[in-house]
Amino acid sequence: MRKIQFFDTTLRDGEQTPGVNFNTKEKVQIALQLEKWGIDVIEAGFPISSNGDFEAVREIARHVKHMTVAGLARCQKKDIDRAYEALQDAIDPQIHVFLATSPVHMEYKLKMTTKEVIASIKEHVTYARTLFEKVQFSPEDATRTEREFLLLAVQTAVDAGATIINIPDTVGYSNPTEYGEIFKYLIENVQSEKEITFSSHCHDDLGMATANALAAIENGANRVEGTLNGIGERAGNTALEEVAVALYIRKDFYQAEDNIQLAETKTTSDIISRFAGIPVPKNKAVIGGNAFAHESGIHQDGVLKNPTTYEIITPELVGVKHNALPLGKLSGRHAFINKMEELGFTLEQEELREAFAKFKDLADKKKEVTDSDLRALMVGQQTSESDAYSLTGLELNYHSDGEQEATVVVVMPNGKAIEASAKGSGSVQAIYNAIDEIFSHEIALNSYSIEAVTSGIDAQAEVHVTVINSETGSFHNAVGIDFDVLQASAIAYLQANNAVQQENAQEEVE
Ligand code: KIV
Numbered sequence: 080m081r082k083i084q085f086f087d088t089t090l091r092d093g094e095q096t097p098g099v100n101f102n103t104k105e106k107v108q109i110a111l112q113l114e115k116w117g118i119d120v121i122e123a124g125f126p127i128s129s130n131g132d133f134e135a136v137r138e139i140a141r142h143v144k145h146m147t148v149a150g151l152a153r154c155q156k157k158d159i160d161r162a163y164e165a166l167q168d169a170i171d172p173q174i175h176v177f178l179a180t181s182p183v184h185m186e187y188k189l190k191m192t193t194k195e196v197i198a199s200i201k202e203h204v205t206y207a208r209t210l211f212e213k214v215q216f217s218p219e220d221a222t223r224t225e226r227e228f229l230l231l232a233v234q235t236a237v238d239a240g241a242t243i244i245n246i247p248d249t250v251g252y253s254n255p256t257e258y259g260e261i262f263k264y265l266i267e268n269v270q271s272e273k274e275i276t277f278s279s280h281c282h283d284d285l286g287m288a289t290a291n292a293l294a295a296i297e298n299g300a301n302r303v304e305g306t307l308n309g310i311g312e313r314a315g316n317t318a319l320e321e322v323a324v325a326l327y328i329r330k331d332f333y334q335a336e337d338n339i340q341l342a343e344t345k346t347t348s349d350i351i352s353r354f355a356g357i358p359v360p361k362n363k364a365v366i367g368g369n370a371f372a373h374e375s376g377i378h379q380d381g382v383l384k385n386p387t388t389y390e391i392i393t394p395e396l397v398g399v400k401h402n403a404l405p406l407g408k409l410s411g412r413h414a415f416i417n418k419m420e421e422l423g424f425t426l427e428q429e430e431l432r433e434a435f436a437k438f439k440d441l442a443d444k445k446k447e448v449t450d451s452d453l454r455a456l457m458v459g460q461q462t463s464e465s466d467a468y469s470l471t472g473l474e475l476n477y478h479s480d481g482e483q484e485a486t487v488v489v490v491m492p493n494g495k496a497i498e499a500s501a502k503g504s505g506s507v508q509a510i511y512n513a514i515d516e517i518f519s520h521e522i523a524l525n526s527y528s529i530e531a532v533t534s535g536i537d538a539q540a541e542v543h544v545t546v547i548n549s550e551t552g553s554f555h556n557a558v559g560i561d562f563d564v565l566q567a568s569a570i571a572y573l574q575a576n577n578a579v580q581q582e583n584a585q586e587e588v589e
Pocket residue numbers: 092177217219220247248249250280282
């Protein structure tokens with residue numbers, strides 16, 4: 080049976096989702112969980128794009144034990160050098176070089192002729208090959224590129240030493256018939272003495288990213304690129320969990336195998352959803368909350384008689400546990416460590432001590448501490464960087480009619496406390512106005528939502544906010560979790576301000 084390799088770009092294309100900014104600690108946790116899930120190649124970042132990305136790629140390369148670690152580079156020597164530097168410690172490094180080949184990109188974005196594009200591919204793939212054994216080339220916007228020119232670009236990259244050819248549907252324009260035909264055409268026409276890996280890379284603008292990836296596989300691609308939960312630029316990328324489950328459930332049709340450990344799917348998806356601050360939609364294929372819920376009487380009756388009447392995927396297959404054992408007040412350190420590992424969190428001694436103390440606090444307030452509570456607890460812990468401001472006090476003067484008044488106390492990284500007060504027409508607005516007093520940067524609140532972490536009256540509140548940094552225009556997601564909705568709202572907004580502050584500081588350095 081043929082083997083399909085899985086290439087995960089959650090930390091690169093996935094991080095291009097508006098509002099998503101993983102810190103290095105979170106990226107390493109995600110990478111280790113992706114390794115457990117069975118990913119073959121991880122695209123850890125775009126090292127030239129920022130010092131933060133460079134550091135993260137380097138850290139991931141140092142931590143990962145089996146996966147190939149890839150870094151992205153434009154067709155520029157300085158990009159390739161920076162990726163080489165970041166990947167020094169990787170067990171199996173790979174570079175991913177790209178250059179656009181569609182008429183619209185060449186004319187308006189690159190301002191290059193077809194001849195110049197071909198010369199640049201030749202020069203930079205040749206250069207990359209002097210530093211890397213494994214070179215991947217992507218003709219960006221391949222699906223809007225003329226077939227003959229696409230073949231010429233790909234053949235040039237192969238002749239210069241690329242052994243992995245990735246065909247990006249950059250703007251999510253293609254459909255399964257057309258995308259599959261591109262693979263068939265290239266596989267039939269590219270000449271090479273070495274074996275070439277053909278890879279799919281799809282975006283979901285027309286909702287066809289998974290279907291297109293599967294069409295590529297049907298037509299000879301043996302690698303698939305994508306992200307967990309389908310996060311990514313605009314409408315996102317191919318959701319790798321959908322491809323993995325489709326290949327498994329329809330093995331009769333695809334006749335292909337892979338290294339994915341399906342039972343780790345839910346844990347992997349949860350970790351990424353938490354760190355990205357993007358909840359998985361209830362109706363999401365494979366891992367959504369409703370994927371295993373049967374509402375209509377006819378369906379319920381059928382499932383009770385025989386689950387296969389309406390259920391092609393069992394919850395167990397993707398690691399959804401209905402009767403997971405919750406921890407409680409009396410659970411010890413050992414049970415806690417086991418549970419954390421099961422949820423995909425590898426903790427160092429100090430982190431473990433801190434997380435265990437938080438768990439004990441939580442267990443005092445809540446009878447049953449569920450997996451969702453523990454993931455939520457870890458989000459608060461992992462997102463707080465050492466240069467972050469933290470909330471130590473919140474007081475509200477509530478008037479049933481008229482304006483509300485809030486006072487917040489925030490501790491700066493140097494230990495100094497700042498107090499600020501402000502009014503607002505509602506409690507949340509008063510708190511946010513008070514926090515605004517503390518920071519010199521300007522931000523705009525783009526979205527605010529509240530959810531309960533678990534069901535029940537003792538559930539914690541989970542507040543999601545997205546803010547826009549007025550200086551750079553970039554979005555930042557943040558999450559705050561607490562038993563009190565207003566405290567959770569304050570934490571979320573403060574975290575968002577921390578992210579903006581870090582972005583501005585980073586911009587000053589670079
Ligand atoms: O979508 C795209 O074209 C990309 C390339 C960098 C491969 O992400």
